[in-house]
Amino acid sequence: MKLWQGRFDAPEAADADAFNESLSFDKKLWRADITASVAHATMLGKCGILTQEEADAICAGLRSIYADIESGSLAIAGQEDIHSFVEGELVARIGQTGKKLHTARSRNDQVATDMRLYARDATDAAMEHLKAIVSVLLERAKETVRYVMPGFTHLRKAQPINCAQYFNAYSEMFLRDLDRFAALRRRMNVMPLGSAAMAGTSWKIDREVTRSLLAFDAVSQNAPDAVSDRDFVAEYLFCASLTMAHLSRLCEDTILYTSDEFGYWDIPDAYSTGSSIMPQKKNPDIPELVRGKTGRVYGHLMAVLTMLKGIPLAYDKDLQEDKEPFFDAQTTLENCLSIYTALLAKLTFNVNRMYDAAGEGYATATDVADYLAKRGVPFRDAHAVTGKIVRYCIEKQKPLTALTLEEFRAASPVFEEDVLQTVTTRASAEGRDSVGGSSVRAAREGIASLKRRLAKY
Numbered sequence: 524m525k526l527w528q529g530r531f532d533a534p535e536a537a538d539a540d541a542f543n544e545s546l547s548f549d550k551k552l553w554r555a556d557i558t559a560s561v562a563h564a565t566m567l568g569k570c571g572i573l574t575q576e577e578a579d580a581i582c583a584g585l586r587s588i589y590a591d592i593e594s595g596s597l598a599i600a601g602q603e604d605i606h607s608f609v610e611g612e613l614v615a616r617i618g619q620t621g622k623k624l625h626t627a628r629s630r631n632d633q634v635a636t637d638m639r640l641y642a643r644d645a646t647d648a649a650m651e652h653l654k655a656i657v658s659v660l661l662e663r664a665k666e667t668v669r670y671v672m673p674g675f676t677h678l679r680k681a682q683p684i685n686c687a688q689y690f691n692a693y694s695e696m697f698l699r700d701l702d703r704f705a706a707l708r709r710r711m712n713v714m715p716l717g718s719a720a721m722a723g724t725s726w727k728i729d730r731e732v733t734r735s736l737l738a739f740d741a742v743s744q745n746a747p748d749a750v751s752d753r754d755f756v757a758e759y760l761f762c763a764s765l766t767m768a769h770l771s772r773l774c775e776d777t778i779l780y781t782s783d784e785f786g787y788w789d790i791p792d793a794y795s796t797g798s799s800i801m802p803q804k805k806n807p808d809i810p811e812l813v814r815g816k817t818g819r820v821y822g823h824l825m826a827v828l829t830m831l832k833g834i835p836l837a838y839d840k841d842l843q844e845d846k847e848p849f850f851d852a853q854t855t856l857e858n859c860l861s862i863y864t865a866l867l868a869k870l871t872f873n874v875n876r877m878y879d880a881a882g883e884g885y886a887t888a889t890d891v892a893d894y895l896a897k898r899g900v901p902f903r904d905a906h907a908v909t910g911k912i913v914r915y916c917i918e919k920q921k922p923l924t925a926l927t928l929e930e931f932r933a934a935s936p937v938f939e940e941d942v943l944q945t946v947t948t949r950a951s952a953e954g955r956d957s958v959g960g961s962s963v964r965a966a967r968e969g970i971a972s973l974k975r976r977l978a979k980y
């Protein structure tokens with residue numbers, strides 16, 4: 524029997540019912556739904572809309588349902604949605620009084636409230652996962668602060684960088700993600716309950732009671748907006764999408780850097796996979812899967828944004844389509860962050876290979892140009908002279924570090940003995956001591972700054 528059957532002569536057709544139902548996925552909201560209903564019934568009792576005995580009976584009934592779902596003794600099934608399920612079960616348990624729970628409430632403000640409670644927990648969880656991955660990245664940065672590795676632009680060797688500086692780059696991204704989720708949490712923590720179907724209610728309710736019981740920061744100020752606002756769902760999906768983008772970049776680096784061609788890092792066997800035909804293969808399936816799953820989170824964001832754009836004020840059933848994208852994005856995000864945090868903690872480094880590679884490809888050419896510019900040669904000219912030196916090296920097939928002072932001086936008389944030191948990989952990385960730079964000191968400063976900012980969450 525439907526909550527809304529009264530107005531109808533015939534029961535809903537089986538296929539219409541199957542198409543309309545949301546219980547198969549919104550059962551995830553059971554905790555939020557019962558918690559919000561307990562708050563609502565408590566408020567109805569306090570306001571004298573229900574007698575205290577009625578409110579107590581409803582709350583006790585709801586709590587017994589909560590306990591039974593939690594313990595696994597009550598299966599969620601047989602109704603259109605989670606709201607109908609909880610109410611039906613309540614009436615089955617406590618009788619007629621249970622039918623009073625829905626006084627001064629609609630499923631419209633109910634589902635909007637449930638989704639916010641659920642999304643608030645999901646946001647807290649995302650923040651915990653982000654804190655965990657940044658902590659591991661900072662750990663790895665601390666361990667590798669003396670290692671030099673190649674830095675790339677256009678995926679061509681650019682300049683030697685500090686390994687800690689590399690990890691700090693991703694910590695910066697994830698810290699921005701953390702801040703975005705924190706801001707989202709503040710914005711989403713507004714309570715729609717009390718908006719009823721779309722226009723408010725004639726009952727003398729006290730929304731402040733439910734607000735405080737459910738730990739919302741404020742109550743919504745416009746009923747039609749409150750029942751149909753799913754901005755927080757779209758925002759969560761955007762925050763999740765951007766986090767996945769950052770994670771996917773890190774995966775791409777991992778896949779490249781652990782290949783034979785690069786050989787900078789190794790993924791331990793426990794986080795690698797093999798091939799069914801090629802016995803020699805050690806494949807990076809985990810980073811590949813995380814990279815691959817990024818697309819589905821983006822897809823969920825697009826689905827919800829598109830769903831929202833055609834919603835005439837106020838509630839429309841389209842809004843039921845907010846749930847599956849949210850739930851799947853949440854699972855995907857949390858699983859990806861968690862597996863990658865574990866993998867990062869186990870990553871190993873081929874220190875010498877990274878160092879040697881960092882010096883290949885004339886990666887210290889900028890230091891040669893800077894050397895000249897610091898001695899008065901205009902940078903543009905210094906750039907041109909250095910370009911010629913690189914061409915000379917290519918012709919002679921030798922690295923910059925193999926050039927003699929005479930060879931340097933043939934290009935410009937400004938070169939002195941100390942240029943031979945300037946072109947080494949370590950000196951190049953150490954020379955960039957600016958804030959955010961590649962020197963050991965700057966990278967350590969980066970770690971300290973990240974730690975300070977992380978501690979605020």
Ligand code: ARG
Nearest residue numbers: 545604630631634840842843
């Ligand atoms: N399952 C619905 C949803 O998720 C609950 C709200 C139903 N409200 C209604 N007016 N039919 O949006």
